[in-house]
Amino acid sequence: MSVQAVEATASATVANLGVGFDILGMALQAPCDVVRAERSDAEGVQIVAITGDAGELSRDPTRNTAGIAAAYVLGQIGAAAGVRLTLHKGLPLASGLGSSAASAVAAAVAVNALFGEPLDHAALLAASLEGEAAVSGRHADNVAPSLFGGITLVLGAAAEAIYSLPVPPNLHLALATPAIAVPTAHARAVLPPSVPLKALVHQTGQVALLIHALYTGDLALLGAALEGDQVIEPARAHLMRGLAEVRAAARARGALGTVISGAGPTLCSLCDSEAVAERVAEAMREVYAELNLPAAIRVTQPALHGATWRAL
Amino acid sequence: MSVQAVEATASATVANLGVGFDILGMALQAPCDVVRAERSDAEGVQIVAITGDAGELSRDPTRNTAGIAAAYVLGQIGAAAGVRLTLHKGLPLASGLGSSAASAVAAAVAVNALFGEPLDHAALLAASLEGEAAVSGRHADNVAPSLFGGITLVLGAAAEAIYSLPVPPNLHLALATPAIAVPTAHARAVLPPSVPLKALVHQTGQVALLIHALYTGDLALLGAALEGDQVIEPARAHLMRGLAEVRAAARARGALGTVISGAGPTLCSLCDSEAVAERVAEAMREVYAELNLPAAIRVTQPALHGATWRAL
Numbered sequence: 001m002s003v004q005a006v007e008a009t010a011s012a013t014v015a016n017l018g019v020g021f022d023i024l025g026m027a028l029q030a031p032c033d034v035v036r037a038e039r040s041d042a043e044g045v046q047i048v049a050i051t052g053d054a055g056e057l058s059r060d061p062t063r064n065t066a067g068i069a070a071a072y073v074l075g076q077i078g079a080a081a082g083v084r085l086t087l088h089k090g091l092p093l094a095s096g097l098g099s100s101a102a103s104a105v106a107a108a109v110a111v112n113a114l115f116g117e118p119l120d121h122a123a124l125l126a127a128s129l130e131g132e133a134a135v136s137g138r139h140a141d142n143v144a145p146s147l148f149g150g151i152t153l154v155l156g157a158a159a160e161a162i163y164s165l166p167v168p169p170n171l172h173l174a175l176a177t178p179a180i181a182v183p184t185a186h187a188r189a190v191l192p193p194s195v196p197l198k199a200l201v202h203q204t205g206q207v208a209l210l211i212h213a214l215y216t217g218d219l220a221l222l223g224a225a226l227e228g229d230q231v232i233e234p235a236r237a238h239l240m241r242g243l244a245e246v247r248a249a250a251r252a253r254g255a256l257g258t259v260i261s262g263a264g265p266t267l268c269s270l271c272d273s274e275a276v277a278e279r280v281a282e283a284m285r286e287v288y289a290e291l292n293l294p295a296a297i298r299v300t301q302p303a304l305h306g307a308t309w310r311a312l
Numbered sequence: 313m314s315v316q317a318v319e320a321t322a323s324a325t326v327a328n329l330g331v332g333f334d335i336l337g338m339a340l341q342a343p344c345d346v347v348r349a350e351r352s353d354a355e356g357v358q359i360v361a362i363t364g365d366a367g368e369l370s371r372d373p374t375r376n377t378a379g380i381a382a383a384y385v386l387g388q389i390g391a392a393a394g395v396r397l398t399l400h401k402g403l404p405l406a407s408g409l410g411s412s413a414a415s416a417v418a419a420a421v422a423v424n425a426l427f428g429e430p431l432d433h434a435a436l437l438a439a440s441l442e443g444e445a446a447v448s449g450r451h452a453d454n455v456a457p458s459l460f461g462g463i464t465l466v467l468g469a470a471a472e473a474i475y476s477l478p479v480p481p482n483l484h485l486a487l488a489t490p491a492i493a494v495p496t497a498h499a500r501a502v503l504p505p506s507v508p509l510k511a512l513v514h515q516t517g518q519v520a521l522l523i524h525a526l527y528t529g530d531l532a533l534l535g536a537a538l539e540g541d542q543v544i545e546p547a548r549a550h551l552m553r554g555l556a557e558v559r560a561a562a563r564a565r566g567a568l569g570t571v572i573s574g575a576g577p578t579l580c581s582l583c584d585s586e587a588v589a590e591r592v593a594e595a596m597r598e599v600y601a602e603l604n605l606p607a608a609i610r611v612t613q614p615a616l617h618g619a620t621w622r623a624l
Contacts, residue, residue: 022513024520153524155517197504200515203515204335208523209475212523231509231512
């Protein structure tokens, strides 16, 4: 069965989760990117329109993460027809929320659905990574949770290296995205090339505690474990103006822990109720306002399911 | 209520579990050390006898891990009377199975029981560590599982830094202790002072997988995660003659993974049944025999409970 047009939705993601640098990612219920895909008589991928990006993303499908993922799917399924894509960016660009990954995932899922879902999850992961790699490097810590949902352990680029971890039921998140530019390449460049063995022991211990906290649903322990990072955040903290103040203010309003989302600048505070998360987000915004930094705030929860699609 | 004599039993432990270097430990059902403690009119701690040590351990209570732990307990409870200890070593010395920890734990538990159990688990941990510290350094990765049982995450020396992890029900272990001397200090000295950031990411990922495998009871995944260590074992492998050959033979007979127990020389293979563990242990012994290394083998399971005592 095939249809003429579909719309796929893929969500924002928080990669790293503090001490889980390069191995953990969490899908959010919002914000989301939406890709509409229609069959086209012209071969290959066209990007008809992009909304919500303030004109910053390329309409050239070979230079756009959604276009690249869509082309990969077309190639894999050997489609004779082409596709026309419309991309609605719900995610802010360069915010550390996995914007390029969400667009790639939504495009891959949409084009696959348009042709009757011939590709399985593993192939969709490969397609999404193809798009992500063009922009952010071939790493699945945003793509995997956006595609599969939940909290994922990402040990490689293939589907068999992705493990689904439990999501504590009462986990609520307060996000604040200040108007700071933190290029991912720069955030990578400031990391130390090596770490003392003692730091390795500390980080592995905190990661073990984090997984234990996820399985036991102990949110206070989870917050402590996430913040136990003594390697990545100290190296990046100077790129995140207001980090210490925002964390302190969030904690004072009841947040259990605050981490940099991906390579930043978005900060993500873990909370145990929506009411606390609302208070915490407002407190984060106020701290940034005092620093003369406009910040977009949002309250959401982890998404239990991955990317979805519907026929139009 | 107090009694005249008690006997406490504390078990061997496998610290590190491969990639869990310095943060994980697992209690075994066997072998065990047994400490008999009797009230004495003389102040302080006397060591009346030690069996099973081939005369190698000091009878001076201030230079013996059991004596030091016992003295610490006496001091904590302000006992007017003294104690006489008899130590039955079931554990081989310097084997990487936590011999000093088991003796310290058994002594602390025995003396505490003798005086009506005034000390709680946290204080018993401190007492056991006091003994362990005199011999092997102040680290709880053997003491904590021997005292509390099960598989423990050890993030510090205090009781609140110890977390109990689930023990997969079908986990069986084959142990082989070859006649090689691997002094712990030497095994520490060969470790690299620092590791590349990439290795940190790899190790944290494998530790996360290990905890996930414990919670899901996936023994095959557990075996793979344990063996995922790319830092500690490569640095120590040259101290463990036959390691590669033993691992290969164990795997050929059905073992799911093989790791160095503590700082060695004991190797521990994970198996999913007693029958497999018996076959694997025999294969390990054969490999060592071919290398002209006598090796003691043993099949056991994780101990779910910690140290125990009974009145005599």
